[in-house]
Amino acid sequence: LSVQQVRSLSDSDLVVFLGAGFQPAIEDAVSALNEDRALDVLEEIDLLPRSGDHEHEGEAEHEGGEERDPHVWLDPSNMTTIAEAVAARLSEIDPAHAEAYESNAEDLAARLDVLDAELADGLSQCDSRDIVTSHAAFGYLAARYDLDQVSISGIDPEAEPSPGRLAEVARFVHEHDVSAIFFEELVSPAVAETIANETGARTAMLSPLESRPSSGDYIDAMESNRDELTKALDCG
Incomplete structure (x- = not known):
């Protein structure tokens, strides 16, 4: 991250990011922020183990723990969970507009439910x-x-x-x-x-x-x- 990008993060009311080592530079930058100004959306999801590291199998265990797959957004139901978490945090920061945040999250969740159903149906047979x-x-x-x-x-x-x-x-x-x-x-x-x-x-x-x-x-x-x-x- 550039100095300007770090300054922008520091000045933000809320930083939404992916943790679990997926965005280490951002994780480092937000570590100095108050907890209520940073939202690691991966903490909202039940993460799957990493798969497919054929060249490095066993390294995670050797380093002291099983690493997790950060690609949560490729399941639309996870995106619904993330949208709801972001809306809830924004509502805490900016309660005057809480109704709008919640309404937008509900609208997005409805679209994601349709997408999820279409994927499930299309890939069922x-x-x-x-x-x-x-x-x-x-x-x-x-x-x-x-x-x-x-x-x-x-x-x-x-x-x-x-x-x-x-x-x-x-x-x-x-x-x-x-x-x-x-x-x-x-x-x-x-x-x-x-x-x-x-x-x-x-x-x-x-x-x-x-x-x-x-x-x-x-x-x-x-x-x-x-x-x-x-x-x-x-x-x-």
Whole structure:
């Protein structure tokens, strides 16, 4: 973070952030703030264990504890929980506008409920339940909709998979007749394309929503993810 960004955080009435080591610079910056001016939304969610760190298995236990997956936003029900927590904290800070905060959170929750139901319905009757992804960002989505995530890399999208891991994923694709290898908009598709070329699968884009969508909003991006998944998994 720049000096200006740290100053901006310090001057904020409320800083909403992702903890659990996902945004360490922000965690450090808000550590000096009063507790009521910082909201770690990951504390509102039952976090899943990290999955897919094939190059570093056992490191978390060696360092004294199991690390957790921060990608909670890929389950719309978690986004409802987060929206409600943010509205509640804003209402405490700015009680004059509490009704508006609560109303906005309710409206968003209703839209997220519709999205959740559409995803559940669209992914309920599929010939496959296996999703092969560039990195292990989709654990919450998989858990919510009864899918099985197989990641090429671990939790870090920039990590390079080993040749052994590439061969392991390619075998999985062959053995389970996986039709699509998913890549992401912020990561080179080269590794996904390598496995696709070797196995005869196609590539498709699945957004982990780790940055602002280039167009539309969160719900639009998740609807696009639904469409890509239903095509890849041959859902009826």
